[in-house]
Amino acid sequence: MHRLTRDEARRIAVRAQLLDADRPGDVVEVAEQIGAIKIDPTAVIAPSEQSVCWTRIGWAYEPGQLSKAVEVDRLLFEYDGHFRPASLLPALRAIMPSRRLGGATRQYLDANAAFRTEILERLDRDGPLPASEIPDTSAVQAKNESGWYGANQVPRMLELMSYLGDVAISGRVGRQRVWDLPERVYAGTDAAMNPADAEEVLAGRRLQALGIARQKSPWSGVGTAGEEAEVEGSSWRWRVDPEAIAALDDDPGGRAAILNPYDRMLFDRPRLTELFGFTFVLEQFKPKHQRVYGYFAHPILVGDRFVALLDAALDKKKENLVVAAVHELAQIDDDEREMIHAEIRDLGEWLGVPVRGLE
Known part of the structure; x- marks a missing residue:
């Protein structure tokens, strides 16, 4: 049982997410450590996959580095809305076929079995292809309660098939995904790992990315990976990465970091509140009159404290970064400002x- 002060727990969490003064060198190093780089088209300042990398690497990061790592070097791959390191492929491929799906989704897939087969045949013959070049021969349409999908069932079916490992994303043209068979996209990857072993590997990598997490949490999925820990002032049962414990004395110090709202550091909201005393609410989907900090405010971390929210956006012509406000949430001194x-x-x-x- 490790007994940690709150400051130590926060330092572990910050360092695990590569947000301390010791910056990583490239996107592969980022992905290997944090496990997943969120992809999202919202570009108030920059798309999340780009700003997540810039926040960690800094001035040395160029957007083309990410696409090269994915499409040329094949050191990263796209799966389930994230870019992930190729080292996770064996474990993920082992569990893809047994992914849990809701009853309605299973019924949709069963009703469209012929549609799924036709997509596979088309990709086998003509792939790689964008969704726009695959005909919609669906027998049943999926419910569209979220409003994210149109009447064309091809994108929806491709996403489900990708989730289950039937198809894979080979690259992108702009923001349009290009699809192919997994044996071509994942060529040379061993998919023979036992699913139970794969789950253990993935839990360990999730804990590596977080450094410290609540043992029973749907947000973290670390299970019993790592070692037990107590955190000063918290009644939670924690799991901690032993390598992060070993590195506690090797502290490179903190820095200022501007986080995209979809940054993985912010994903586990209960942990964010418990460890950092920071309750983050994304106001993107709130009516304008209910917003306090802005449509897509970016949290600002200084050292191991969340001290402000940046409300800023590129103007319509993308010629200026316009800062509407830097909302200070905590007392900060002149140097921190x-x-x-x-x-x-x-x-x-x-x-x-x-x-x-900017004043």
Whole structure:
């Protein structure tokens, strides 16, 4: 049983997400450590997959590095809305066929068995292909309660088939995914791992990405990976990465970090509140009159404290990064404020535009 102070627990969490002063060198190093880089088209400042990398690597990161790692070097792959390191492929491929699906989704797949077969035959013959080049021969349409899908069933079916390992994403043209058979996309990957062993591997990698997490949490999925820990002032049962414990004395210090709202550091909201005293609410889907901090405010971490939210956006012509506000949530000194402003100016430089509205 490890007994950690709250400061130690926060340092472990920050370092696990590569948000301390010791920056990683490239996107592969980022993906190997944090396990998954979220893909999302919302680009108020930059798409999440790009800003997640920039937040960690800094000025040395160029957007083309990510697509090269995925499509040319094949060191990363796209699965279930994230870019992931190729080292996770054996474990993920072992569990893909047994992924849990809701009853309605299973019924949809069963009713469209012929449609699924036709997609596989088309990809085998003509792939790789974008969804737009695959005909919709579905017998039944999926319910569209979320409003995310149109009448064409091809994108929906491809996503489900990808989740189950029947098809794979070989690359993108712009933001349009290109699909192919997994044996071509994942060529050379061993998929013979036992599913139970695969689950154990994945739980360990999730804990590596978090550093410390609640043992029984649907947000983290670490199970009994790592070792038991207590955190000062918390009644939760924690699991901690033993390598993170061993590295506690090797502290490179903190820095300012601007986090995309879909950053993995923010995903486990209960942990965020328990460890950091920070309750983050994404206001993107709130009516305008109910927003307090802005449509897509980016949390700002200084050291191991969440101290502010950045409300900023590229203007319509994408010629300026316009700062509407830096909402300070905690007391910060002049040096910390300058660190934040310097990071915002660096963000504008990375985007290739001047920053407007920063005091």
